[in-house]
Amino acid sequence: MTNAIVAEGLVQRFGDTTALAGVDLAVRTGTVLGLLGPNGAGKTTAVRVLATLLRPDQGHATVGGYDVVREAHQVRRLIGLTGQYASVDETLTGAENLILIGRLLGLPRRDAKARARELLAEFRLDDAADRAAGKFSGGMRRRLDLAASLVGRPRLLFLDEPTTGLDPRSRNEMWDIVRGLVADGVTVLLTTQYLDEADQLADEIVVIDHGRVVATGTSDQLKARTGRQTVTVRPSAEADLDMIVALVRLVAAGPVDATGGVVTAPVTDPGALAHLVRRLDDGGLAVAELALRSPSLDEVFLSLTGRPAPEGVPA
Amino acid sequence: MTVLAAEPRVRIADGLRHTGTLAWRTLVQIKHNPFELLDFSVQPVMFLLLFTYVFGGAIAGSPGDYLAFGLSGIIVQNLLFATLNTGVGLNTDLSKGVFDRLRSLPIARWSPLAGRIVADMIKQAWAVALLLGVGMILGFRVATGPLEVLGTFGLLLVFGMAASWMSVLVAMLVSAPEKVQIFGFVLLFPLTFASNAFAPTDSMPGWLQAWVKVNPVSVLADAIRGLLNGGPVAGPVTQALLWAAALLAVFAPLSVWAFRRRV
Helix, strand or coil: CCEEEEEEEEEEEECCEEEEEEEEEEEECCCEEEEECCCCCCHHHHHHHHCCCCCCCEEEEEECCEECCCCHHHHHHHEEEEECCECCCCCCEHHHHHHHHHHHCCCCHHHHHHHHHHHHHHCCCHHHCCCEHHHCCHHHHHHHHHHHHHCCCCCEEEEECCCCCCCHHHHHHHHHHHHHHHHCCCEEEEEECCHHHHHHHCCEEEEEECCEEEEEECHHHHHHHCCCEEEEEEECCHHHHHHHHHHHHHHCCCCCECHHHCEEEEECCCCHHHHHHHHHHHCCCCEEEEEEECCCHHHHHHHHHCCCCCCCCCC | CCCCCCCCCCCHHHHHHHHHHHHHHHHHHHHHCHHHHHHHHHHHHHHHHHHHHHHHHHHHCCHHHHHHHHHHHHHHHHHHHHHHHHHHHHHHHHHHCHHHHHHCCCCCCCHHHHHHHHHHHHHHHHHHHHHHHHHHHCCCCCCCCHHHHHHHHHHHHHHHHHHHHHHHHHHHHCCCHHHHHHHHHHHHHHHHHCCCCCCCHHHCCHHHHHHHHHCHHHHHHHHHHHHHHCCCCHHHHHHHHHHHHHHHHHHHHHHHHHHHHHC
C-alpha cells in the first residue's frame, strides 16, 4: 500500500518559537491518520505545511506524490482542508459558500449550483441553504466547513480539530460523516486533542508534543506501550475481600487497591489473568466481576509525555 | 542553484475568472449585510448634507457657493475613508480563516486580493456617482463636459486603488478588523481634514498652510475641482497621479512583506 502523505524532518519556527522540531509522518492511502497532541503541540502547523499554506523552514513533504513547496498547485488540486483556520464566509449563505468554491474550482455556474445542492442535502443543511453561515449552530457550521472542503471531491482530506467545541451529538454526527468518507476511499489526516476521537477514527495515531513525534502506532500498539494492564475483581461476597486481595497481590505488578469493595491492580504478566482465575477457583471464591482492561489513551498520553492529557477531554 | 520543476502556472484568463468570482463574493455580501450599504451610501450623503448646510454658509457665504468648492473635497474624503473597507474585509478574511481556505484552493495566488480590490472599486464608483448625483440635486453644476466627468471617475479610482494599499498594510499588521477601522481613522482624519477638502487654504494659519499645500488630499481635491468646475487641470492631475504612484510604490511592497510575515 502506498503512502498518500509523507513528511520528513519538518521544522517550522515562528520567531523564537519552534512549532515543529523535525516531524516525520506517513499516511497510507485510504486510511485515517490521527495526529494527537495537546494545544500548542504543533498539530495545526503540521497541517498548514502539508496543505501548502506554510513553507517549512527545513525538511520536505509530499502529498499525493507532489512536493508541497515546489508543486504546491498540484497538491491544492488534490486536497480538501477543514479546520479552525480554514473556514467559510460567515456573511454568505450556506449555498453561496459552496457555489463560490465550486466556481473557483472551475465548475460552470449550473454545475456549481447542483453540487452545492447535493452537498447541502448530504449534510442535512438543505433547510439552512439560504441562511447566512454566521447564524448557523456550531454543528451545522462544522458540517458546512466540511462540505466546503468536499466540493471538488478531494481524495485527500485534512481535518484540523473537526469536533473541538462540539456537543457529543454533533461530534458523533461528524464522526459518522468522516467514516463515510473513508469508506469511499478518501485518505484523511485528522488532528485532535481528544484521545477517544483518535481511538474511534484513526487507523494509526501519531502522538505529537512540543513539535516532536513522541509515539507512532495503532491505538492498540500505543496502549501496549505502557506495558501494563489493569485487573479488576469484584467479589460476590464482601467477606471474601481480604482473601481476594491476597490472591491479586500474587500476580500484581504494583500496589493493590481495594476501595469500594472492588480490587484493582496493575499487571504486566500476560498470564496473570489465567493464573488468577485458577487461584480463585482453587480457593472456591465466587466473583461478580473479573476483567482485564487495557490502559486508556489518557494513561498512554501521560506515560508518553509525562503530562496528563489536556483538560476537558471526554472519557 | 538547482533547477526547480516548473510548476504549471495558473493561466491569466483563469486568474481573471477567479478574480471575478471573488469580486462577486464581496459584492453579494451587501445583500446580507445592509449596514454595508449604509456605510457607502447614507454616510457620504450625510456628510455632504452636513457640510453644505451646516458649515457651507459660514465657509463660503451660502450653501450653494460652498457646494461648488466642497463637493469635490467631500468626494475625495469619502474615497479615502472607503478605502478602509478593503482593509477591514481582508483582515476579516485573515482572522476568520476564509483566506486560508482560499489559499488551499488551486486558484491564482493574486486573485483573492484582486477580487476584493475590483469589488471595492465598484463600490467606490457607486459612491462617487451617488455623491455627484445628490450634489446636482442640491444645485451643483458640472461646468465642463462628459469627458472630464469620466476623467474624474478614472482619477478617483486610480488614486483610491493606490491609497487602499495603506489600509491593506494596516490590515496585515493588526489582529482584528475593528482595529483596522481605529488605526485607519487615526491615519485618515488628520490627512483629510488638514487639507483644502472642506475649507480654503488661505483661511488657515501659516504653519498649517505649508502642510495643506503639499497634502495629497488637497492635490486630489484640486484636480477634481479642475475637472468638474473648470480651471487648472494638468498640474494637479499630474501631481495626484504622482502621489498615487508613490503610495503604491511604498505601501504595496510593505503590504506584501507584512502578508508574507503573517501567514
